[in-house]
Amino acid sequence: MRRFEFVVDREHAHAVNETFTGLRRLRVVALLVAGLAVAATAALLWSGEAWGYLLAGVCVLVTAIALWVALWTPHRSSIEKLYHEGALVPAVVTDTGPYGFVLLALVDIAEPAAPTRSWALITRRVRTLPGHAPQRGERVPAVAVRTDRAPRQVGERWQLVTAMPIAWGTRDSAVIEQARSAITEIEWQLLAENLTLATRVRRTATRRLLLDPRQLPDGLG
Structure with a gap:
């Protein structure tokens, strides 16, 4: 992680x-x-x-x-605990408007001990994104935060996960840029190629869409 x-x-x-x-x-x-x-x-x-x-x-x-x-x-x-325990994940702005922004994030919802990774796209509507340009495609480093209330995950996957921007925890643009650079270009590119899936993800009950492992790029298996 x-x-x-x-x-x-x-x-x-x-x-x-x-x-x-x-x-x-x-x-x-x-x-x-x-x-x-x-x-x-x-x-x-x-x-x-x-x-x-x-x-x-x-x-x-x-x-x-x-x-x-x-x-x-x-x-x-x-707040420190949420940022410390959450995995660093990429998110991009897919939509902007008077209500705020829609983020599309790439997260691994498998528990750490699971034999394989389970990559999924998730969305989150946010009101503010300090330190970021209000434009489609803006790269927003974030951490994955588990939001389900169960004492443990069901099976080998977390049931409810959301993305919490690094920018909500710091005003320092250098920290945000450092977090952005720590995420591989492969992940950013995967999100950029799937911006149009945000609407489909938002229509699901859990606001997430599991990705087919066979269709993942090399380095993200």
Whole structure:
């Protein structure tokens, strides 16, 4: 797994990193759900009805799940941890507009111990890309971040993976260029040749499209 180490600018990341913002929003929602479930449990127990006790049990389960998510999110939302553990991957801008940008990224979704690699194209819609030109084909180095909630992958592949731009973690254009240079030209060229597949990828339920290993260029098997 190829990693890219750099000093994360936390102030910058807190302001623009949409992955971190999403995880923080998830924690707030989980805490709200937990609070509502606790209130519902108390009301149902106070009713003294048999059916109330059954529903209270369900509410207790909901509370436990919501609290687990709220406690799990801060651990997952460490910006340094996300960048440190994520593999460096290439992404390119395929579409621009008033809503932001659409990125097409090339990621290996196989677990590290898997006997073979599983290359896939994934897409992500983002609002901002500081440090990058707002144009089709712009090369955006990123890291692959696992977004599924399961404690481990299913089989030998991660189920949900997204791309988090390096530019969301630093203002330094030299760092972004260094990350861009660390990605092989073979990978960049593969994305450039498949820009038109972005629409097809976005229409899939998982926002990803597995690539046929037989059609991969040499050096990317």
